[in-house]
Amino acid sequence: MNKQTLTMLILLISAYSFGQISFEKGYYINNSGAKIDCYIKNMDWKNNPTEFQYKLSKNSEKQTATMNTVKSFEIFNGPKYERFFLAIDTSKQDLDDMDTSESPKWENKELFLKVVLGGKVSLYSYVNGNMRKYFIKKDDAEVEQLVYKKYMATNSRIAENTTYKKQLWDMLTCGNLTKKAKNVSYTKNSLLKIIKAYNNCENSKIVNYDERTKIDPWNISIKPGINFAQVEISNSNLVEFDPKFKNQASFQLGVELEYIFGFNRNKWSIVAEPTYVSSYSDEQEVVYFETTSSQLSTNVTITDYSNLEIPLGFRHYSFLSDSSKLFFNAFYMLNIRLDGTTNAERRELLDDDLDPKGNLALGVGFKYKDTFSVEFRYRAPRQLYQTNSIFGTFDYNSFAIIFGYTIF
Structure with a gap:
């Protein structure tokens, strides 16, 4: 009896271990600016995606869309991603690979950024393995990375480039938020809190994408x-x-x-x-x-x-x-x-x-x-x-x- 039960469990786990991830209602915007209603396969991506699968109707064949053809996509009550061509710091942050310069190593890349908060000032995130970067965009200005980098100041001391605090100081000019910028840590929750406060200070309509997926x-x-x-x-x-x-x-x-x-x-x-x-x-x-x-x-x-x-x-x-x-x-x-x-x-x-x-x-x-x-x-x-x-x-x-x- 026990051996039969074990065999049954192993077969069930083998059959379902990757379980169906459903196609959920959403849309994408193509290069021409047209909005295409569809059903997007919700992978709840840990790393920012480079492509996604979708269906035009629930019963249609699945298709694949990439950054070459899509400007943004969103799953209703789920995540939203927007495409940008931007400069990103690719400096290694692991102790064994950390360099001695405080200056970022910029590379120009085309990426899907995840929208964390949308408003007069919007917050974006990019995750790829151990790399975690945050980006900010005000009104119709270009998106820019909030700069934070660890580097080896000496053989035994790690220092930090916290340029992102000055960026926040310069951009979040409402009430006393500029003074609070110096105490913001380079984490999603800390950045989200001060940028949300700025949008509220400016009476800007906001969409908290992080909250609706949490x-x-x-x-x-x-x-x-x-x-x-x-x-x-x-x-x-x-x-x-x-x-x-x-x-x-x-x-x-x-x-x-x-x-x-x-x-x-x-x-x-x-x-x-x-x-x-x-x-x-x-x-x-x-x-x-x-x-x-x-x-x-x-x-x-x-x-x-x-x-x-x-x-x-x-x-x-x-x-x-x-x-x-x-x-x-x-x-x-x-x-x-x-x-x-x-x-x-x-x-x-x-x-x-x-x-x-x-x-x-x-x-x-x-x-x-x-x-x-x-x-x-x-x-x-x-x-x-x-x-x-x-x-x-x-x-x-x-x-x-x-x-x-x-x-x-």
Whole structure:
């Protein structure tokens, strides 16, 4: 049963691990200035794209558009990108590659910049790997990079070129914002705050694209479930005598903490789920020695094994619709014994507390309206001792049906 369950999970994860990313309503503007309504494939790009896929209708063939033919594109309630030919600083910022000059290394490039805030003064961003640059544009002026660069002033001291503060000082001339420019850090949130304040000071209409695509990255859920477990003894010397203790159902209750990464359309997250699993008990006759003429056996008892397991791992979502999605979990399980012993009628052979090892787990589930969920989770065999007993390896095999309710 467990092997079949594992095979099913692996096949499902292979089939859906990259899940469908939907085409969402939006538009693009071509080189002639014409606005083309369409459906754009929302990749929630971590790095600024150089092209995108779109459909003219939901059922039409997908096509690819590039910077050669597109001036800007936008997904409604999603990101917006505009094309510019501009100068960008390509200086390396890694410590091993950092140069000794405070001057930027300018290169002229054609890029899609992501619109962070649109208004009288607009803020743009460009991300490519470890490179993160911000750009600013006022009214109909040319877009310009806000200059920030680290460089090696000496062999042991890193200095900073903070020209962007003077740029903000010169451009944001409203109220007391020029004085505040010297305290702005070169981060999206800090730049967004002061540029938004300037637009409000000028009574300029603004569109906060960053806010409309932002989600709360934290989820906390209550996770009750039913655990199905069976203990099996594997003895390499007596393979024909591998007794299985009975399969039992028990209650489990967990609390899940999830952090959703803000890229690839929020399809990846990291999860921790401390879970109490109620007790398992059973007794079986076990052969521990055999000759050609006789066998030696004894009754072995597992008593009240209960466990606190802490799954730590990653989750991947595959969206089915606006309100439903599949998810796939891969965990490493930390196991803490709360209670439980094993003993044999011949106490000198076995009389010990259980000491479970860690193990792996895979799960596949369904979530509805980001609130209700159900998951089938397979756990790889968990050894109940750090070392083998005279009887062999005690393996705790289990899978669970887990329900979830997301509080926030």
